[in-house]
Amino acid sequence: MYGWIWRHxxxxxxxxxxxxxxxxxxxxxxxxxYVFPWAEPLLPFNDVTVDQGMGAAQxxxxxx
Amino acid sequence: MTxxxxxxxxxxxxxxxxxxxxxxxxxxxxxxxxxxxxxAVVSVIGELLITAGVVMGLFVAYSxxxxxxxxxxxxxxxxxxxRQHWAKAKxxxxxxxxxxxxxxxxxxxxxxxGEVLVKKGTSSKVLNDGVAGYxxxxxxxxxxxxxxxxxxxxxxxxGHGAKFHNIxxxxxxxAVVYESxxxxxxxxxxxxxPETSKYDVGVLEKTPKESGKRKPGRYITLTTCTPxxxxxxxxxxxxxxxxxxxxxxxxxxxxxLR
Numbered sequence: 001m002y003g004w005i006w007r008h009x010x011x012x013x014x015x016x017x018x019x020x021x022x023x024x025x026x027x028x029x030x031x032x033x034y035v036f037p038w039a040e041p042l043l044p045f046n047d048v049t050v051d052q053g054m055g056a057a058q059x060x061x062x063x064x
Numbered sequence: 065m066t067x068x069x070x071x072x073x074x075x076x077x078x079x080x081x082x083x084x085x086x087x088x089x090x091x092x093x094x095x096x097x098x099x100x101x102x103x104a105v106v107s108v109i110g111e112l113l114i115t116a117g118v119v120m121g122l123f124v125a126y127s128x129x130x131x132x133x134x135x136x137x138x139x140x141x142x143x144x145x146x147r148q149h150w151a152k153a154k155x156x157x158x159x160x161x162x163x164x165x166x167x168x169x170x171x172x173x174x175x176x177x178g179e180v181l182v183k184k185g186t187s188s189k190v191l192n193d194g195v196a197g198y199x200x201x202x203x204x205x206x207x208x209x210x211x212x213x214x215x216x217x218x219x220x221x222x223g224h225g226a227k228f229h230n231i232x233x234x235x236x237x238x239a240v241v242y243e244s245x246x247x248x249x250x251x252x253x254x255x256x257x258p259e260t261s262k263y264d265v266g267v268l269e270k271t272p273k274e275s276g277k278r279k280p281g282r283y284i285t286l287t288t289c290t291p292x293x294x295x296x297x298x299x300x301x302x303x304x305x306x307x308x309x310x311x312x313x314x315x316x317x318x319x320x321l322r
Contacts (some may be wrong), residue, residue, distance in 0.1 A: 001108045001112070002111055031119065036123055040127065044097055045294060047262065047295035048228070048260075048295070053203050
């Protein structure tokens with residue numbers, strides 16, 4: 001997969017390395033900016049409040 | 065390693081005379097193309113697994129570091145706004161301030177985390193800005209100036225400012241000071257509950273019976289999640305108001321904070 005991408009990048013090894021770095025940073029940015037903030041409330045690591053068990057499933061979404 | 069190498073060599077030789085070779089050797093080795101395809105699939109799966117590992121590592125960095133950076137920035141910004149607000153509205157008639165930016169600051173010397181802005185509500189949107197929120201639901205919090213009641217707060221243990229990270233450092237008798245525009249409210253911790261169910265809303269009651277209190281009083285309750293890095297249980301700390309102090313012109317902190 002990565003080999004395939006490497007072979008399809010234009011330029012010599014230096015240019016390829018630079019493009020790869022930019023691509024990697026862009027992916028990290030997308031993850032931090034959009035993917036992780038979306039995923040975080042779906043994961044059970046950050047609930048700090050107490051709330052009623054009844055309807056917890058709906059409530060949790062708002063209280064997390 | 066050597067065996068596969070030999071196999072590959074054998075394959076290459078057999079390619080030219082495939083029909084004869086396959087009849088002489090009982091288990092025919094898989095053709096080179098198929099084998100190469102399998103190797104490609106295996107390597108893609110491997111690369112995907114490595115990628116998944118890296119992404120999870122990045123998520124840990126995001127949760128425990130980057131959200132703190134963002135939250136501290138937001139909390140400072142909002143805290144500054146509240147202080148500016150207070151500085152402008154000097155007259156006591158104007159002390160009814162809007163609760164949008166926050167109502168005051170919590171100082172807990174034992175937690176060694178400076179001042180924590182207190183805002184209304186405990187939704188993730190509020191708490192993710194690195195503040196402590198007072199409950200509006202399921203049990204409505206009292207405010208410090210109320211005659212009796214329980215001032216109930218929640219904040220993150222990890223990430224998003226991690227304002228209550230050191231809640232386990234609080235012991236009986238430790239000071240919890242709440243600063244409003246014109247008053248310092250000095251509370252003393254009288255009970256802690258290191259582990260309780262996340263559905264234990266009783267801890268938020270006006271007179272929290274689980275703390276051992278039976279009579280109405282002016283209480284403060286801090287809630288966060290425990291153990292650290294998880295949300296399995298809740299950690300509760302209760303305090304009781306011991307005195308209030310008027311804020312002077314220099315906002316000299318009470319002796320507990322000096």
